[in-house]
Amino acid sequence: MLHQCNMDKSLGKHVILELYGCDAKLIDSETLVHEVLLQAAKIANATVISSTFHQFSPQGVSGMIIIEESHFSIHTWPEHGYAAIDMFTCGDILDNDSAIEYVKEKFKATSIYMADMRRGIIDGDANLVLNELHHKVSYTSK
């Protein structure tokens, strides 16, 4: 299928999430982290193509999902109750907000710091604009 990237301001939208206060046991389970991230992709209305996850010893999980609209990734540090999640998507149909709420709830995160970046900025004629990487940051807490 076509790499779906029809946003009017950029080719991709990259949401960078810092999840704090997560339940250490939950984010140290490769099985659970894999399930949650796959479900988050589905909740965002993304189409999953493939995924690969890894359990570290003594702790920590890394995982990546290629979706038709780009990717979701996660790295966890259970010893800090911290998870780094990236949602790189394109197309206007994706619902990242619902996916973010879902992972926050599933990992029992107490707060999230978020940066929202535009990747591949394009102008009104769909021509790539060089030398720009727009972003904004926000912070939410339960």
Add this chain to the structure above:
Amino acid sequence: MLHQCNMDKSLGKHVILELYGCDAKLIDSETLVHEVLLQAAKIANATVISSTFHQFSPQGVSGMIIIEESHFSIHTWPEHGYAAIDMFTCGDILDNDSAIEYVKEKFKATSIYMADMRRGIIDGDANLVLNELHHKVSYTSK
């Protein structure tokens, strides 16, 4: 093996790269893009754990590599000569600069826009600091 993350200021370093002016044919080859990204990870002294790549139709490639030190990812838009690359790493031994030079040369990029973010900021006692996401941006051109 242990998730290697012994930086003194953050758990992870996230380099966000916008490559412009790439050779469309080169970045539309799943085989070549996969080879280049794997080699870039090796040049950075990363330890590759697993990878998954996908060829889109009519064009474009997405790929992700889990490394012991986190991940490398790429999404290409050959029609724009554009590639979005992320290098999320931890540990002080990685040589991202050499990896960046390598991909720039291999894809014949004419310019790169780069953002360098710290993920999971920690203080001097290795305690996580909430509500921060330090970053700086830079731009290089051949």
